[in-house]
Amino acid sequence: MTIRFAAAMNGTMPAIAGVLCTGAPLDAANDNAARTRPMLCAVSNSPNIAMDAGIAEALMHFARHGLSAADRARIEAEAAHERGDVPARTRWLGICGHLDRRMAVAVAHRLRG
Incomplete structure (x- = not known):
């Protein structure tokens, strides 16, 4: 039995593409404040x-x-x-x-x- 996976589509963009963006904050924040919150997929400046x-x-x-x-x-x-x-x-x-x-x-x- 073959199992196939297809990510859900959101209009023209796959739903998984929203998870892969680097600008999605992990928690709620004021849009006008300086960005100090951790990002979902952001590249760290000092990786461990x-x-x-x-x-x-x-x-x-x-x-x-x-x-x-x-x-x-x-x-x-x-x-x-x-x-x-x-x-x-x-x-x-x-x-x-x-x-x-x-x-x-x-x-x-x-x-x-």
Whole structure:
């Protein structure tokens, strides 16, 4: 059975295009005030590079392993813990945390104790 997705149309513009705009504020604001509110899709002037790298690494791991990616990251973290490789354990727990936060917290708690 084939499943197809088509975004709803709003006149001539797809509804999803409204979500992708960079000028949509996240909360109500006075139109006349200086724009100090966070934007929905705005590019940050000072990106958090460590967070971006962690998310990118987690996404690449997910691309390789699909829905079992969090479980595989957990296995790698446990293997690194057995080897005594603290940086690798931290890296794999970070990847697992991006994919399944509860699993990562439970594994970290178990490895500490």
